[in-house]
Amino acid sequence: MHSLNVELGERSYPIEIGSGLLGNPQSLQPHIRGKQVCVVTNETVAPLYLPRLLDGLSGLDRVDTLELPDGEAFKTLDTVNRVFDRLLERRHNRSTTLIALGGGVVGDMTGFAAACYQRGVDFIQIPTTLLAQVDSSVGGKTGVNHPLGKNMIGAFHQPRLVIADMDTLATLPQRELAAGLAEVIKYGLICDAPFFDWLEANMPRLLEREPQALAHAVERSCRDKAAVVAEDERESGRRAILNFGHTFGHAIEAVQGYGNWLHGEAVAAGMVMAAELSRLRGDIDAALVERVRTLLELAGLPVAAPEGMGSGQFLDAMAVDKKVLDGRLRLILLSALGDARIVDDSPREQVVEALNCCGAP
Amino acid sequence: MHSLNVELGERSYPIEIGSGLLGNPQSLQPHIRGKQVCVVTNETVAPLYLPRLLDGLSGLDRVDTLELPDGEAFKTLDTVNRVFDRLLERRHNRSTTLIALGGGVVGDMTGFAAACYQRGVDFIQIPTTLLAQVDSSVGGKTGVNHPLGKNMIGAFHQPRLVIADMDTLATLPQRELAAGLAEVIKYGLICDAPFFDWLEANMPRLLEREPQALAHAVERSCRDKAAVVAEDERESGRRAILNFGHTFGHAIEAVQGYGNWLHGEAVAAGMVMAAELSRLRGDIDAALVERVRTLLELAGLPVAAPEGMGSGQFLDAMAVDKKVLDGRLRLILLSALGDARIVDDSPREQVVEALNCCGAP
Numbered sequence: 001m002h003s004l005n006v007e008l009g010e011r012s013y014p015i016e017i018g019s020g021l022l023g024n025p026q027s028l029q030p031h032i033r034g035k036q037v038c039v040v041t042n043e044t045v046a047p048l049y050l051p052r053l054l055d056g057l058s059g060l061d062r063v064d065t066l067e068l069p070d071g072e073a074f075k076t077l078d079t080v081n082r083v084f085d086r087l088l089e090r091r092h093n094r095s096t097t098l099i100a101l102g103g104g105v106v107g108d109m110t111g112f113a114a115a116c117y118q119r120g121v122d123f124i125q126i127p128t129t130l131l132a133q134v135d136s137s138v139g140g141k142t143g144v145n146h147p148l149g150k151n152m153i154g155a156f157h158q159p160r161l162v163i164a165d166m167d168t169l170a171t172l173p174q175r176e177l178a179a180g181l182a183e184v185i186k187y188g189l190i191c192d193a194p195f196f197d198w199l200e201a202n203m204p205r206l207l208e209r210e211p212q213a214l215a216h217a218v219e220r221s222c223r224d225k226a227a228v229v230a231e232d233e234r235e236s237g238r239r240a241i242l243n244f245g246h247t248f249g250h251a252i253e254a255v256q257g258y259g260n261w262l263h264g265e266a267v268a269a270g271m272v273m274a275a276e277l278s279r280l281r282g283d284i285d286a287a288l289v290e291r292v293r294t295l296l297e298l299a300g301l302p303v304a305a306p307e308g309m310g311s312g313q314f315l316d317a318m319a320v321d322k323k324v325l326d327g328r329l330r331l332i333l334l335s336a337l338g339d340a341r342i343v344d345d346s347p348r349e350q351v352v353e354a355l356n357c358c359g360a361p
Numbered sequence: 362m363h364s365l366n367v368e369l370g371e372r373s374y375p376i377e378i379g380s381g382l383l384g385n386p387q388s389l390q391p392h393i394r395g396k397q398v399c400v401v402t403n404e405t406v407a408p409l410y411l412p413r414l415l416d417g418l419s420g421l422d423r424v425d426t427l428e429l430p431d432g433e434a435f436k437t438l439d440t441v442n443r444v445f446d447r448l449l450e451r452r453h454n455r456s457t458t459l460i461a462l463g464g465g466v467v468g469d470m471t472g473f474a475a476a477c478y479q480r481g482v483d484f485i486q487i488p489t490t491l492l493a494q495v496d497s498s499v500g501g502k503t504g505v506n507h508p509l510g511k512n513m514i515g516a517f518h519q520p521r522l523v524i525a526d527m528d529t530l531a532t533l534p535q536r537e538l539a540a541g542l543a544e545v546i547k548y549g550l551i552c553d554a555p556f557f558d559w560l561e562a563n564m565p566r567l568l569e570r571e572p573q574a575l576a577h578a579v580e581r582s583c584r585d586k587a588a589v590v591a592e593d594e595r596e597s598g599r600r601a602i603l604n605f606g607h608t609f610g611h612a613i614e615a616v617q618g619y620g621n622w623l624h625g626e627a628v629a630a631g632m633v634m635a636a637e638l639s640r641l642r643g644d645i646d647a648a649l650v651e652r653v654r655t656l657l658e659l660a661g662l663p664v665a666a667p668e669g670m671g672s673g674q675f676l677d678a679m680a681v682d683k684k685v686l687d688g689r690l691r692l693i694l695l696s697a698l699g700d701a702r703i704v705d706d707s708p709r710e711q712v713v714e715a716l717n718c719c720g721a722p
Contacts, residue, residue, distance in 0.1 A: 077442055088509035091680065116477075119504065119515045143480060148449035154480045155516060319452065 001111035002219045006138055006226045008158060015137055015162040017219050019211060021050040022126065022165045025059070027066050031161040033122060034095030035061035039102040040083055040110040042070040045128050048171055053101055053126065064090045068106065072253075072263070075105045075145045077153060083113035097122040098158075103129035103176075104136050104263065109152070111142030115157035127161045128168040130180025130214070131264050134187075134221035137162045139229050139242070149249050164218050166211045174207075178300040179264025181206060182245075184217050185295055186271060187224040190244045193338030200291070203298050210249065241340040244332040247272030248355075251317035258305055268301035277346065278334040288337055304359035311355040315348070363580045365588045367499055369519060376498055376523040378580050380572060383487065383526045384413040386420070390521040394483060395456030396422035401444055401471040402462040403431040406489050409532055414462055414487065425451045429467065433614075433624070436466045436506045438514060444474035458483040458521075465497045465535075465624065466491035469515070472503030476518035486520045489529040491541025491575070492625050495548075495582035495720035498523045500590050500603070511611050525579050527572045535568075539661040541627025542567060543606075545578050546656055548585040548634060551605045554699030556581050561652070564659050602701040605693040606632030609716075612678035617667055629662035630719065638707065639695040651700055665720035672716040676709070 001018035037060055041050055046067045057063050066086045068079055087096065098121060100110035107125050114123035127133045143154015147247030149298035169177070181203075181251075188196030198220075225242065232239035252261055262316045275289045293303045305314070318329060329351070333343045362379035382388045398421055402411055407428045418424050427447045429440055448457065461471035468486050471563035488494045495647075504515015530538070543562075549557025560567075566574040586603065588674060593600035609631030613622055636650045655662045666675070679690060690712070694704045 077438060081438055084507055085509075086508055086512055088513060116516060118506075118513060119502065119517055141480065143477075146445055146449055148446075152449060152479060153445055154475045155477060156480055206596050 001118055003213060004219060004223055004226065006158075006222075007230050008140075010050045011140075011158040013158060013160050013162065015222050016041045017133075017164045017166070017215050017222070019166045021163050022167065025056050027163060028056045028161075029059070031124060032060065033160075034093070034097060036064075036092050036096040037099060038064045038066065038083075038087060038092060038096060038103055039099045040066050040068065040106060040113070042103075042106050044070040045102045047104070049101060049128060053099070062090070062092075063148075065091075065323060066157040068109070069290060070105075072105055072145070075109060077146075078143055080113050080116075080144055081110050081176060083110065085115060087113075087117055089169050092117070092121075094118045097124060099124045099126060099127045101128065103127065104132040104133075107132050107136045108142050108151075109144060111136075111140075111157050111159065112144060112154055115142055115155035120157065123157060123159045125162045125165060126168075127162070129172055129176055130169055130218070130295055131176065131183055132180075133164040133218050134225070135178060135183045137164060138222050138225040139239075141195070150253055160175070164222075166214050166218075169209060169214060174300065176262065176264075177207070177209070179262040179268075181299040182264035182268040182271070182296065182301050184221050185292075185299065186221055186242075186244055187221045189271065189275075189292065189334065190332070190339065190340035191228065191338055192220070192224050193336075195224070196295075196337060203295065207299070237342075239255065240330070240342050241332050244340050245269075245274050247318055247331055248273040248314065251314045252306060252309065254317045255313050261302075261306065265302050268296045268299075269304060269306075272296065272303045273305075273354050273358045274331065274333055276357040277331065277350060280350050281333065281343075281346075282355055284336060285336050288334070291337075293327075305355065307359075309360055311352045311360045314355055314360060315351070341348065363576060365580060365584055365587065366685075367519075367583075368591050370500075372441050372501075372519040373396070374519060374521050374523065375549055376525060378494075378525045378527070378576050378583070380527045382524050383410060383528065384416040384418050386503065388524060389417045389485070389522070390420070392485060393421065393458045394521075395454070395458060397425075397453050397457040397459060398423065398454060398460060399425045399427065399444075399448060399451070400460045400462055401427050401429065401467060401474070403429045403467055405431040406463045406467070410462060410489060410529055414460070423451070423453075425453075426647055431442050431466075433466055433506070435630060436470060438505050438507075441474050441477075443477060443503055444471065448474075448478055453478070453482075454587050455479045455482060458485060460485045462486065462487045462489065463493075465493040468497045469503050469512075470505060472497075472501075472520065473505060476503055476516035481518065484518060484520045486523045487529075488523070488525060490537055491530055491579070492537070492544055493541075494525040494579050495541060495586070496544045498525060499583050499586040500600075503710075510699040511614055525583075527575050527579075530570060530575060535661065535690055536626075537623065538568070538570070540623040540629075542578075543625035543629040543632070543657065543662050545582050546653075546660065547603075547605055547628065548582045550632065550636075550653065550695065550698065551602050551665065551693070551701035552699055553581070553585050554697075556585065557656075557698060561656055564656065568660070573708050598703075601691070601703050602693050605695075605701050606635050608679055608690075608692055609634040609675065612675045613667060613670065615678045616670055616674050622663075622667065626663050629657045629660075630665060630667075633657065633664045634666075634715050634719045635692065635694055636717040638692065638711060641711050641715055642694065642704075642707075645695050645697060649695070652698075668720075672713045672721045675716055675721060676712070
C-alpha cells in the first residue's frame with residue numbers, strides 16, 4: 001500500500017492507495033470519530049462494492065446507506081437535499097461521518113452535503129473511478145451544478161481520509177478509464193515533465209489496467225496535485241493551473257449538456273485547445289502540441305471540439321465560467337512541458353484561432 | 362457612530378452602529394472589492410429601505426436586486442436557489458458582493474448563498490431588525506431550515522462588514538422589537554450581569570425606541586457575543602452558551618411550525634425553562650428566576666410554553682436538535698447571573714419538571 005499525506009495544517013489527511021482496502025476495518029475505522037455513519041453511493045456502484053465496504057464498517061452503532069441515481073445530470077441541489085433528508089430522518093448528529101463511495105459526482109455531492117449538514121460534519125472519500133481518484137481526492141472542492149453553469153454552487157471541505165482501492169477500477173468502463181487518464185496526463189503537462197515522459201512510455205500498461213502502473217499513476221497524480229493545493233488551498237492564485245483545459249472543457253460540457261461528454265473527455269479536447277493557444281502565443285512549439293495530441297489519442301480520448309460546436313458557442317459559454325475575473329477571460333496556458341501559468345490577456349481572435357485548429361469553426 | 366471590530370484574524374470585520382448609515386456611500390463602498398453587487402432583500406423591507414441603500418451604491422458597474430418572500434417559512438434551500446438563479450442569470454463572477462438587507466431570515470439565506478456561490482464570495486450584512494442586529498451580526502452562522510429541523514443546512518461564512526442602522530428600527534413592529542430584546546436580555550444573563558442590571562433600569566427607554574438606548578443595547582450585545590465567538594469561532598465549545606434558551610425555543614418553533622412564534626419569543630420562553638432547570642439543579646435561586654421572568658414580561662415576551670404543547674412534545678423535538686451530542690441532551694444552564702455553562706447530564710425527569718413549571722404538562 002502506498003500512503004501519502006495531504007498537508008493542510010489542522011485539515012491534513014491521508015490518501016491510501018492500494019488493493020484490498022475497501023473491506024478492511026483497519027483502513028477505515030480509525031478515521032471515524034463518532035458512532036454514526038452514512039454511506040452515500042449510486043445505483044451502479046452499490047451492487048459492486050457496497051457490501052464489501054459495509055464489511056469494513058461492522059461494529060458501528062449506526063450505518064445508513066443512500067443510493068443516488070447515477071450520472072452528472074443528477075449532480076444538483078435537489079439530489080443533495082435527498083442526503084439531508086436521509087440524515088435528518090435517521091437523526092444523524094454533528095459527530096456523524098459521511099462516506100462517499102463512487103465517482104466524482106457522488107464525491108462532490110457527498111462532500112457538499114458534509115460541508116453543509118449542521119454547518120459541517122466529517123467526510124471520507126472512497127473514489128471508485130480513476131478520475132475521482134486522481135482529481136477529487138485532493139483539493140477539498142465539493143459542490144453541484146446549476147442549469148446555467150457547472151460546479152457553480154459548492155464549498156471547500158476537506159475529507160478526513162481518502163481510500164483509492166485499485167480493485168474498484170477493475171469494473172470501470174474503458175471510456176471512463178480514459179477520462180481519468182486525461183487528468184493524469186494533465187499533471188504531467190502542467191507541473192511534472194518526467195511523469196509525462198513516463199506516461200508516454202507506459203500508456204499501454206495503464207490501458208491494460210496493470211495494478212502497479214495504475215497505483216503509480218494515482219500516487220504521482222495525487223502528489224502533484226497536493227503540492228499545488230498545499231500552496232494555495234482556497235484557489236486565489238497558483239492553484240488555478242489545475243484548471244488547465246477546463247475552461248474550454250466546461251464550455252463543451254455546458255453546450256453538449258452535462259453527461260454527454262465525460263468530464264475527462266471534455267478536458268482532453270480542452271487541453272489540446274489550450275496547447276494550441278499556447279503555441280499561437282509563441283510559448284511552446286508545434287512538436288509539443290503534437291505530443292499532447294498523440295498521447296491523448298493513444299489513451300482513446302477526443303482531441304477536437306464536438307461536431308457542430310462553433311467558436312462562438314465556446315466564447316458564450318466561457319463568459320460565465322468561474323475563471324472569468326472582472327470580465328476578462330482567464331486561461332491556463334503552457335510555457336513549456338511541465339510548466340503552466342495563468343494568462344489574463346488572451347486576445348479574442350487568438351482564442352478563436354486556437355478553437356479553429358481544433359475543429360470549432 | 363459606534364464601531365466595533367469582530368476579531369477573527371484574517372476574517373475580522375467591522376460592525377458600524379448608528380443613524381443615517383444606509384444611504385451613505387462612505388459607509389459601504391470601501392468594503393466592496395469587485396464591481397458587481399447583488400442586494401438580496403424581501404418584499405416587506407424593499408419598499409422601506411431599498412431605495413436609500415441603492416443611493417449608497419451609486420457608481421458601481423452592476424447593482425442587481427432580488428426580493429424574496431418575507432418570513433421564516435421561506436427560509437429554505439429552494440429560496441436560496443433563487444439567489445443562485447439571479448446571480449448566474451446576471452453573470453456575477455467570483456469577485457461579486459452580496460448584500461443582505463433585512464432581518465435574520467434574509468441575512469441567513471444571503472450569507473449561505475454567499476458561502477456557496479462559486480464556493481464563496483463576499484457578503485455584507487445590513488440587518489433591519491433588532492434581533493438580526495444583535496444576533497446574526499456576529500458569529501458567521503448562515504443557513505436554511507429543513508422540514509425536520511431548524512438551521513440544519515448551512516455554513517460558517519463571515520461578512521466583510523455589518524451596518525446596524527438605528528433608523529431601520531423605526532418601522533419595526535412592536536412584537537419584533539420585543540423578540541430582539543429577548544436576545545439582548547440573553548447576553549446579560551449568560552455573560553454580562555451589569556448589562557442585565559442596565560436592562561432592568563432602561564427597558565422603558567428601549568420600548569420607546571430611544572435611539573441612544575437602542576444603539577447602546579446593540580453595541581453591548583454585539584461586544585458580548587463577539588467576545589464569546591472570538592474564543593470559539595467554529596462552535597466546538599464555549600460558544601454553545603449563546604444557545605441559552607435555544608434548545609427549548611427551537612422545540613417550540615418546530616412544533617408550532619416556523620413563523621407562528623417569532624424566534625425571539627420562543628427563545629424568551631426557552632430561557633425561562635432553562636432558568637427553572639438551573640434552579641431545580643440548585644445552581645441559582647428562585648429570586649433570579651423571577652427577575653428573568655419579570656424582565657422578559659416587561660419587554661412584552663412570552664414566559665411559558667405555547668398552549669397545548671406538552672413536555673413530551675418538547676423532548677421529542679429536542680432529540681434531533683444540533684445540541685444533542687452522541688444521544689445525550691446538551692443544555693445551557695445558568696450558574697449565576699451573567700454566568701452560563703454547558704451541561705450534558707440533565708436528568709430527563711428534571712427537564713420535565715422545569716417544563717411543568719412553565720406551563721407544559
